[in-house]
Ligand SMILES: Cc1cc2nc3c(=O)[nH]c(=O)nc-3n(C[C@H](O)[C@H](O)[C@H](O)COP(=O)(O)O)c2cc1C
Ligand code: SF4
């Protein structure tokens with residue numbers, strides 16, 4: 001098995017991996033922490049990533065695959081800004097539809113789509129624990145709550161000047 | 174409404190900072206616990222009547238007493254901060270506003286059960302809150318309240334390490350045995366019980382799993398005593414509790430009060446009533462896994478296990494979702510069904526297939542293509558899931574469907590008859606990302 005040259009952890013990353021491993025009696029338990037680290041650096045988990053992480057932790061690729069395929073967060077679209085809109089009950093009652101409409105209006109995309117420049121991806125999400133401050137969305141895990149159309153527009157304006165994913169390093173997959 | 178002084182989320186500014194927490198009696202309760210024997214601490218928690226706040230309301234002291242006192246295996250505590258039950262947003266408040274109360278609770282629980290390592294399992298999306306907890310843990314470390322230096326700080330032989338473990342977006346990981354598999358780095362399928370976690374938990378070792386809010390109650394019990402605690406709120410499920418109120422209310426939010434508050438009091442006095450003075454069609458009192466109540470039947474019903482049981486309901490996470498008279502029930506029910514279908518781990522057939530069938534039938538009804546027999550079909554599918562699965566997600570999926578149909582039959586029949594497709598408030602309910610990877614079973618997506 002060869003380790004991919006495309007996505008190699010820096011010495012700093014490897015130190016972080018060591019820190020994670022120390023929390024558990026087995027290397028396997030460090031898997032989710034390492035996958036989080038990996039997604040933060042390189043985006044969604046690919047086959048290469050699976051082999052790389054397996055080797056790093058002394059696991060089989062199948063061990064890693066069976067975990068990777070289970071979780072939603074390891075498969076976010078490779079956009080600079082990942083927008084999750086909660087459409088579960090409380091948000092639904094309080095205007096999740098408005099949030100999706102406004103996003104479609106300003107970004108021209110709906111759930112499951114990414115803007116052509118790779119800056120924004122929109123997804124519907126399950127309850128994110130902001131039911132009392134609905135409607136809400138999160139951008140790369142940062143929560144924005146009690147949304148109004150104006151607040152959404154202002155937020156998107158603020159995010160737009162960011163560099164596209166290629167420059168950021170998130171688009172190298 | 175009687176006066177109540179919050180103890181889990183007191184109105185103290187910047188309480189999340191360790192200096193402020195200490196100035197308000199913080200880390201004194203663990204000192205007090207250390208003057209008591211572990212058995213005495215467990216007895217005190219038992220006597221307090223505290224019941225778990227994670228959904229099942231299991232007596233906490235009893236759960237702790239299942240842990241073997243004498244064993245040469247390591248023992249573990251898992252604090253459940255997965256908080257993914259739709260409608261629930263209360264644990265997050267503790268992580269944000271009073272993380273040291275949680276940490277102190279873990280110390281006391283650890284001392285009581287002789288636990289050397291605790292994991293706080295925080296849902297992946299709560300990245301900001303995981304950071305807040307990490308910061309609090311670092312502060313506590315620095316002061317020698319956790320880790321090896323505890324022995325100097327408190328002059329005891331006892332020490333505990335506390336780590337954060339982050340989830341990655343899967344509701345099922347809140348189920349305690351799934352949570353343990355998730356920590357171990359295995360595919361997080363729930364485990365068949367018995368054996369129970371106290372016998373064989375994390376890495377086959379004795380383990381206790383408790384909700385964030387449950388653990389946050391422990392320092393309060395030690396400080397004020399079991400007798401005080403037992404005198405607060407409902408007799409069979411006493412203590413302070415965090416009510417999360419959302420949906421069609423004027424002042425949604427998390428509110429701390431004693432258990433056993435009237436639903437009407439919570440909705441009208443605490444949360445300011447329904448916008449536009451509308452009537453209430455339906456209330457889900459404990460997160461979407463619990464059977465819903467008709468709005469015209471909530472008078473006199475109290476938020477505690479016994480009172481809710483009497484009306485065919487459960488307290489769950491004490492998260493009330495209020496829906497006004499204009500709510501499209503079919504839309505809500507379809508969305509709930511799509512949630513459980515999306516989140517089923519796919520391990521057992523009745524749940525994996527049944528959740529998909531219920532979702533498809535509801536979608537069909539919502540699209541105006543349903544038939545008069547569909548409601549009975551739904552009830553039948555729900556009945557075949559209930560009681561036939563490895564974990565309680567089966568019931569969580571079955572109950573909303575079964576009881577909404579039972580309690581709103583004529584309205585839903587009318588809906589079907591008119592083939593009415595009211596405009597849904599959140600757009601069409603689509604299948605969510607992630608489900609394909611989790612359940613690679615082709616029949617899952619076929620029409621029943
Ligand atoms: C599908 C499912 C999801 C659950 N999610 C959570 C959760 O997010 N948080 C939680 O504390 N308990 C959750 N539970 C309940 C746990 O299995 C467990 O009972 C609880 O954490 C025990 O803590 P307690 O005794 O302090 O309430 C869930 C249960 C099921 C069946
Ligand atoms: S009931 Fe559903 S979620 Fe629970 S183990 Fe079975 S398939 Fe998985």
Ligand code: FES
Pocket residue numbers: 086087088089090091092126127128129130131132134136259260261
């Ligand atoms: S329902 Fe949207 S955050 Fe809970």
